[in-house]
Amino acid sequence: xxxxxxxxxxxxxxxxxxxxxxxxxxxxxxxxxxxxxxxxxxxxxxxxxxxxxxxxxxxxxxxxxxxxxxxxxxxxxxxxxxxxxxxxxxxxxxxxxxxxxxxxxxxxxxxxxxxxxxxxxxxxxxxxxxxxxxxxxxxxxxxxxxxxxxxxxxxxxxxxxxxxxxxxxxxxxxxxxxxxxxxxxxxxxxxxxxxxxxxxxxxxxxxxxxxxxxxxxxxxxxxxxxxxxxxxxxxxxxxxxxxxxxxxxxxxxxxxxxxxxxxxxxxxxxxxxxxxxxxxxxxxxxxxxxxxxxxxxxxx
Numbered sequence: 001x002x003x004x005x006x007x008x009x010x011x012x013x014x015x016x017x018x019x020x021x022x023x024x025x026x027x028x029x030x031x032x033x034x035x036x037x038x039x040x041x042x043x044x045x046x047x048x049x050x051x052x053x054x055x056x057x058x059x060x061x062x063x064x065x066x067x068x069x070x071x072x073x074x075x076x077x078x079x080x081x082x083x084x085x086x087x088x089x090x091x092x093x094x095x096x097x098x099x100x101x102x103x104x105x106x107x108x109x110x111x112x113x114x115x116x117x118x119x120x121x122x123x124x125x126x127x128x129x130x131x132x133x134x135x136x137x138x139x140x141x142x143x144x145x146x147x148x149x150x151x152x153x154x155x156x157x158x159x160x161x162x163x164x165x166x167x168x169x170x171x172x173x174x175x176x177x178x179x180x181x182x183x184x185x186x187x188x189x190x191x192x193x194x195x196x197x198x199x200x201x202x203x204x205x206x207x208x209x210x211x212x213x214x215x216x217x218x219x220x221x222x223x224x225x226x227x228x229x230x231x232x233x234x235x236x237x238x239x240x241x242x243x244x245x246x247x248x249x250x251x252x253x254x255x256x257x258x259x260x261x262x263x264x265x266x267x268x269x270x271x272x273x274x275x276x277x278x279x280x281x282x283x284x285x286x287x288x289x290x291x292x293x294x295x296x297x298x299x300x
Contacts, residue, residue: 017041024049024277028085031188031214031262038264049276050264051257053188054216056239056248057090059205059231062097064221065245070104072221072247073194078112078171079249081124082192083132086217086241086249090185091196092205095178098198102151102175105194109152109171114161127167127191133158136169136191139184146182148195149175186212202227210238216259217241217248240267 005012017025017040026049027037034052041048058076060069076088093101117125127133140155150172157170171192176182178198185195199205209218218239220231228244230236240259241252256270267273286292293299 076247
């Protein structure tokens with residue numbers, strides 16, 4: 001049996017998280033939502049499993065397979081119109097390959113077919129609603145105000161679809177000035193916006209990679225075992241999902257899905273998930289006629 005209740009936050013959400021009859025609340029959504037759920041559920045000493053926002057990055061080293069990079073990035077950033085929690089938001093490219101990757105991605109983006117996702121040949125469908133379109137527009141405008149360059153899509157790519165039914169947009173690539181971390185990049189925009197950074201080495205890439213509040217999915221493209229090992233080590237990616245030579249989205253099926261930091265720390269699926277949904281109980285049964293006592297205690 002599958003139960004489904006649909007309603008507003010006031011009608012359904014708030015009563016559920018405050019109800020002591022629900023010992024566990026599993027919630028997937030924004031970091032803002034997760035803070036509210038954690039506050040209320042924790043206040044009644046309940047348990048919560050939170051799978052929240054992502055601000056996922058791919059590190060591209062100088063020895064990466066660039067064809068794989070472009071395919072993996074395109075799928076991660078444009079798939080589902082950038083509306084996955086594991087969607088690729090940031091690309092941290094080594095300075096020796098950043099121009100070639102950027103050129104290849106801009107070319108690929110201009111070939112993305114946009115339209116009804118039920119039609120064969122469509123690669124990108126619409127955003128979920130008008131608010132999502134407005135949020136995308138706002139993020140692009142803020143990126144420009146912070147000194148970034150729009151390479152394709154942009155506000156113009158939103159306007160070109162404004163008179164058509166549905167909330168369609170064009171996927172957007174934003175080039176970030178070297179050495180800068182715009183504030184807009186630190187927040188997740190649930191839309192197909194990809195920010196491209198230029199990095200000089202893995203040290204700079206990891207520092208930039210981890211310099212956001214979210215910690216869901218991450219990836220590195222490299223043919224160096226040393227680079228890959230460091231990325232997967234405690235001083236590497238601080239995310240709950242870390243991939244090598246594959247993108248941020250799609251490879252996690254069956255694994256423990258979730259992230260660290262503001263992503264909430266919860267894990268859905270995988271070996272860890274079932275434990276959260278169980279009520280643990282330690283049981284001892286004495287089948288003898290004796291009463292053994294701990295610590296050597298004896299009663300006369």
